[in-house]
Amino acid sequence: MTDPRSWTIPNVPDIPTGRFRRVRGRPLLRTSYAQDMALLDTPAERLGTAVLVALALALPVVLADRSLEVLSGAYALAIGAIGLNIVTGYAGQVSLGHAFFVAVGAYTAAALSAPPGGRTLGFGLAEIWIWLPAAGLAAAAAGVLVAPLATRLRGLYLAVVTLGLVFLGEHVFKEWKALTGGPGVGREAAVPRLLGYPLDRDGPLGTREQVLYLLMLALLVLFAVAARNLARSRVGRAFAAIRDRDIAAAVIGVPLTRYKVLAFGVSSFYAGCAGGLLSTVSGYVEPGSFSLLMSVQFIAMVLIGGVATVSGSIAGALFICLLQPLTRTLPALVPLVSADTTRTPNVFQVETVLYGLLIVLFLVFEPRGLAGLWIRVRAYWKSWPFSY
Amino acid sequence: MKGLLETVIRGLGNGSVYALLALGFVIIYKATRVISFAQPALMLAGGVAVSHLAEVTGFYAAVPLAGLLVAGVALGVERAAIRPMVGRPAFVVAIITLGVDVVVRVVVNAFIGRDVRQVGDPWGFARVELGPLVVQQRWLAMLAVTAALVAVLFAFFRHTRHGLAMRAAAHDQEAALAQGISVGAVFALSWAIAGFLAAVAGAFAGTGQGIEQSSWVIALKALPAIIVGGLDSLGGAVAGGLVVGVVESLFQSYQGEYAPWLGQNFAVVSPYVVMLVVLLVRPYGLFGTREVERV
Numbered sequence: 198m199t200d201p202r203s204w205t206i207p208n209v210p211d212i213p214t215g216r217f218r219r220v221r222g223r224p225l226l227r228t229s230y231a232q233d234m235a236l237l238d239t240p241a242e243r244l245g246t247a248v249l250v251a252l253a254l255a256l257p258v259v260l261a262d263r264s265l266e267v268l269s270g271a272y273a274l275a276i277g278a279i280g281l282n283i284v285t286g287y288a289g290q291v292s293l294g295h296a297f298f299v300a301v302g303a304y305t306a307a308a309l310s311a312p313p314g315g316r317t318l319g320f321g322l323a324e325i326w327i328w329l330p331a332a333g334l335a336a337a338a339a340g341v342l343v344a345p346l347a348t349r350l351r352g353l354y355l356a357v358v359t360l361g362l363v364f365l366g367e368h369v370f371k372e373w374k375a376l377t378g379g380p381g382v383g384r385e386a387a388v389p390r391l392l393g394y395p396l397d398r399d400g401p402l403g404t405r406e407q408v409l410y411l412l413m414l415a416l417l418v419l420f421a422v423a424a425r426n427l428a429r430s431r432v433g434r435a436f437a438a439i440r441d442r443d444i445a446a447a448v449i450g451v452p453l454t455r456y457k458v459l460a461f462g463v464s465s466f467y468a469g470c471a472g473g474l475l476s477t478v479s480g481y482v483e484p485g486s487f488s489l490l491m492s493v494q495f496i497a498m499v500l501i502g503g504v505a506t507v508s509g510s511i512a513g514a515l516f517i518c519l520l521q522p523l524t525r526t527l528p529a530l531v532p533l534v535s536a537d538t539t540r541t542p543n544v545f546q547v548e549t550v551l552y553g554l555l556i557v558l559f560l561v562f563e564p565r566g567l568a569g570l571w572i573r574v575r576a577y578w579k580s581w582p583f584s585y
Numbered sequence: 586m587k588g589l590l591e592t593v594i595r596g597l598g599n600g601s602v603y604a605l606l607a608l609g610f611v612i613i614y615k616a617t618r619v620i621s622f623a624q625p626a627l628m629l630a631g632g633v634a635v636s637h638l639a640e641v642t643g644f645y646a647a648v649p650l651a652g653l654l655v656a657g658v659a660l661g662v663e664r665a666a667i668r669p670m671v672g673r674p675a676f677v678v679a680i681i682t683l684g685v686d687v688v689v690r691v692v693v694n695a696f697i698g699r700d701v702r703q704v705g706d707p708w709g710f711a712r713v714e715l716g717p718l719v720v721q722q723r724w725l726a727m728l729a730v731t732a733a734l735v736a737v738l739f740a741f742f743r744h745t746r747h748g749l750a751m752r753a754a755a756h757d758q759e760a761a762l763a764q765g766i767s768v769g770a771v772f773a774l775s776w777a778i779a780g781f782l783a784a785v786a787g788a789f790a791g792t793g794q795g796i797e798q799s800s801w802v803i804a805l806k807a808l809p810a811i812i813v814g815g816l817d818s819l820g821g822a823v824a825g826g827l828v829v830g831v832v833e834s835l836f837q838s839y840q841g842e843y844a845p846w847l848g849q850n851f852a853v854v855s856p857y858v859v860m861l862v863v864l865l866v867r868p869y870g871l872f873g874t875r876e877v878e879r880v
Contacts, residue, residue, distance in 0.1 A: 556680060
């Protein structure tokens with residue numbers, strides 16, 4: 198009988214800590230924590246992602262310029278949707294103020310890249326590697342400024358306050374005519390230029406739309422991977438703890454204020470970058486466009502795509518953006534729907550109703566969104582032909 | 586001084602419209618713990634219903650009729666979209682009401698058309714002399730109707746069985762269920778009352794200037810009102826609505842003179858500034874109860 202205090206923890210060499218050897222023929226068997234946390238953890242997922250990226254890269258050759266422009270806009274919106282998902286999906290802080298941060302980014306980018314001495318404010322820094330981070334940082338600064346309010350409030354109080362932010366922001370942008378050109382007039386958007394080479398003109402790389410498409414795709418992949426990495430890090434786990442129960446999170450040692458401020462900052466950084474890129478695609482910024490409707494659209498993307506999933510945010514953004522061209526083709530198919538805005542029902546009304554209905558239907562029937570549908574399909578085929 | 590008093594009376598008039606809307610928000614919140622973002626659509630529906638009904642029945646009969654109609658719509662919304670979501674997080678249900686709002690508003694807009702619709706009210710912009718003050722009759726009408734409705738509502742909550750049931754359900758749903766109260770009926774009743782109040786508010790918001798497609802933003806000003814008053818306080822909703830109305834009216838009259846750097850139309854967003862200031866000082870509003878958090 199030995200003294201129990203002299204027991205030592207046995208040195209077990211077969212508890213793996215790092216990346217571990219996979220067992221052949223067992224793709225879902227995880228033998229280490231690192232494997233469980235991996236970015237793309239199964240061969241099927243690696244293959245699927247590679248195929249998707251290859252498809253996306255092949256699209257500029259196949260599609261017409263008009264469709265490419267829609268897709269570029271969708272990719273820029275997807276970056277913003279990922280941002281909203283970070284604060285609302287991962288950290289659980291409901292924000293209806295996303296449009297405000299998008300606007301801050303769009304105007305920072307536009308003002309930095311415009312030539313000085315024009316009708317509106319300009320600093321002549323057209324290099325994208327200057328204005329894009331600057332747009333993100335300006336929006337992040339705005340987010341960090343709002344965050345102290347957010348840390349004092351929770352739930353629906355926070356939703357209403359961020360809603361007020363959109364209205365205050367809209368007022369400021371409509372009045373600050375030197376920056377925004379005023380309502381109804383607007384200003385030209387940020388010009389993307391990479392090391393002196395303009396990316397928004399037809400050139401040796403392809404037409405304007407093809408170049409912009411590839412730029413947006415590259416940036417979307419960059420931002421998406423960054424968000425996934427954030428979500429599977431210590432910070433991401435802190436966000437999830439705050440979302441699930443903030444007091445419990447505080448009790449187990451998560452500093453609430455620091456992480457809520459961080460969530461708003463990172464989310465606003467994404468929103469700012471999305472704003473700068475979005476205006477580049479359309480080539481034009483109008484202060485009235487950053488309204489409550491835009492915030493609701495971002496919420497719709499996150500909810501329809503899937504809360505707290507990066508791939509879901511991208512799917513949601515693509516879904517919402519492709520809804521528009523799809524409804525535009527309705528008048529040809531359904532004689533009842535008119536393309537004329539003075540008649541009812543017209544395509545714009547159908548489109549707005551679809552937003553609302555889709556939000557309601559997804560929340561009632563598939564709260565996990567498109568990502569949830571995908572999980573269902575995958576689970577069905579995994580156990581096929583058995584239903585369990 | 587005379588100008589100031591007239592400004593305050595205008596503010597109280599507009600504020601009483603906000604107060605009616607805010608009461609709807611708070612009644613739904615107390616029953617279901619959800620802020621219903623569908624109130625703007627219901628208000629717009631009320632205004633439009635009055636503008637159509639008034640051509641047949643006259644304004645006075647049209648207002649209660651439109652109120653009942655919109656209460657019916659609200660009942661339908663509650664049954665179809667809200668009741669299946671019992672037990673889900675409040676945020677999810679709030680977003681559903683946002684979706685409902687968008688859908689209902691598009692349908693209602695089809696009944697408005699491109700132009701402004703008059704609600705057929707007997708006051709228009711006519712003025713009346715109150716001693717030395719000259720104020721528009723419609724402000725006084727709004728104040729009187731709101732005061733009457735608020736009195737009826739408070740008596741209802743205080744002295745009737747259904748009012749007692751609603752208070753009990755608001756206090757603790759499970760305990761209320763155990764006492765034999767149908768919490769589902771309380772949900773339905775609260776939505777119906779909120780719909781009725783929103784319709785009356787819509788009718789009065791349309792007096793004088795009429796109702797148009799963009800009128801729904803008026804209802805959003807009730808949101809600062811309920812936050813200022815406190816989300817779960819009926820008295821707070823009335824007070825908050827009046828405060829928001831008066832602040833807005835004061836900014837309308839004096840901001841151009843004393844603080845022109847705030848820009849034109851600052852009055853429109855001033856309620857949100859008031860809301861931010863109040864929240865910085867009191868995170869649960871002026872009359873709201875501080876939530877006790879348990880893990």
